[in-house]
Amino acid sequence: MNVASLTIEQVQTGLVAGQFSAVELAKSALEFAQAENPKTNAYLHFCPERALAAAARVDKKLAAGENAGPLAGVPLAVKDVIVTEGVRTTCGSRLLEHYIPPYNATAVARLEQAGAIILGKTNCDEFAMGSSNENSAFGPVRNPVALDRVPGGSSGGSAAAVAQGTAVVAIGSDTGGSVRQPASFCGVVGVTPTYGRVSRYGLVAFASSLDHIGPFGRTVRDAAQLLEAMAGHDHCDATSAFAPVPRYTAQLDGEVAGTRIGLPREYFEGLASESGDRIQQAVQLLKKLGCEVRDISLPATKYAVPCYYIIATAEASSNLARYDGVRYTTRAHDDTLSGMYRSTRGQGFGAECKRRIMLGTYVLSHGYYDAYYLKAQKVRALIAEDFRRAFTEVDAIVAPVSPSPAFKIGEKIDDPLEMYLSDIYTITGDLAGIPCMSVPCGKTSEGLPVGMQILTRHFDETGMFRLADAFEKAGGFAGSN
Amino acid sequence: MKITESEVRYVADLANLKLTDSEIARLAKDMDEILAYMDALNELNTSTVEPMAQVLYQSEETATLRADEIVPPIGNEAALANAAVAGAGYYKVPRVIER
Secondary structure, three states: OOHHHOOHHHHHHHHHOOOOOHHHHHHHHHHHHHHHHHHHOOEEEEOHHHHHHHHHHHHHHHHOOOOOOOOOOOEEEEEOOEOEOOEOOOOOOHHHOOOOOOOOOHHHHHHHHOOOEEEEEEOOOHHHOOOOOOOOOOOOOOEOOEOOEOOOOOOHHHHHHHHHOOOOEEEEEEOOOOOHHHHHHHOOEEEEOOOOOEOOOOEOOOOOOOOEEEEEEOOHHHHHHHHHHHEOOOOOOOOOOOOOOOOHHHHOOOOOOOOEEEEEHHHHOOOOHHHHHHHHHHHHHHHHOOOEEEEEOOHHHHHHHHHHHHHHHHHHHHHHHHOOOOOOOOOOOOOOHHHHHHHHHHHHOOHHHHHHHHHHHHHHOOOOOHHHHHHHHHHHHHHHHHHHHHOOOOOEEEEEOOOOOOOEOOOOOOOHHHHHHOOOOOHHHHHHOOOEEEEEEEEOOOOOEEEEEEEOOOOOHHHHHHHHHHHHHHHOOOOOO | OOOOHHHHHHHHHHOOOOOOHHHHHHHHHHHHHHHHHHHHHHHOOOOOOOOOOOOOOOOOOOOOOOOOOOOOOOOHHHHHOOOOOEEOOEEOOOOOOOO
């Protein structure tokens, strides 16, 4: 078996045909991942004991003729902001270097229940704050496609692991593009489901009204299958939605003729020419598949970056208040309580987390709340209204994921505003809470992957996956990284 | 100029962050630039717009109230396992009350 290119379906076929056992697969996947990891630093740590125990349970069920689950034996990587009981969860931060969670995230529990095998925890920007994975306290991740470039962020490790073949599938988190942008940079599929579709219980909070857990795969089908297994209501998350979860994978029939697609003109200004060319070619392919393409306008788009960085930093400053040197392992020494809080936080947080805590505290502080936070909440309503209106005319929106392909490590790290602007096409989906994804649509002349973004109505992941799957098959983009 | 170094010190105090002088200088520059960029929102007249306080509205208001069932808590030992310093079943912190 070639673990680097397996799909979920191939794992199932191999297990049923007896080509390999789940334990054999887990062992080779771990061996391969551990050997390859130094190239990219995608994983922060592995959990072989947990993986082999889970694989043994799958083999036992199979031997007894029981259903071992739709993800039986599938090697999975989990972003290190998603808690795993008994397995270190650092959030890419020095502050949580020794934190061992006492419980599992709902998404983790459901994926393991479905038979998935967690190989380890993946690197990310500290507390998921960043667009390049350079803000990890444990070193940057390198893009497996071009090792001198960033994998994107903040879920850079998860995207890199799937692209590198050191996991079949992975999960990450998306607050402003942190699944879709690294997926596009690494040439894999990355999905941000509808807000509330996947429980946030056990996702370490960054900006609670924007945080989503989402899947990565080398094919649209694999990503859809992963979402199917972890989606659905969970009473542990008060914002988790009651909407029933369809069987996405049963509906990927390639029939997309007649789908009305909108191209928002605001998303094509300031786009790097080669990325723009790939998207235009992708649009031609969608037309060939029988889709009706028209231009649309989402006029509030230009306000999305400032709106997002007010709301996200405000929520982050509140959520990160809990890291005070009392409950989460790390404490700096000081004789007074307030001195201890200040020193622990001052020494523990990296530069980007401090910047966001400071911005968030500022915009929420006395005298500035109305001018910044309340204003941003109103602009967020306008952005959501743009989409609502657009979806009365079209079934899906197609756009670029990022203004440029993967940039060089170090290229933007000293210019925070420039880095924030690289999220321009992805943050709108999070602000509106609609499902959106990145699917590979080709490469630049330098061989760097380009992703196409698809956005649909609230809870219409089915329509999004159908379109993405038909596109991926017609263009031959499956596993193309 | 949106923000001065002394305002940065004030905000750091609110946020319980101990910062070095060079961090303060750098943050004053970065925050100034970012806050100036955020002023773009003032181009929009939002006097009649309701703020978006919630992302989804598809359920009834009471839909998220779960049944009031008793479940066992994780217990003192597990809850304190990640404490920076613990003792006698509690979190320990530097002394705050003088005798």
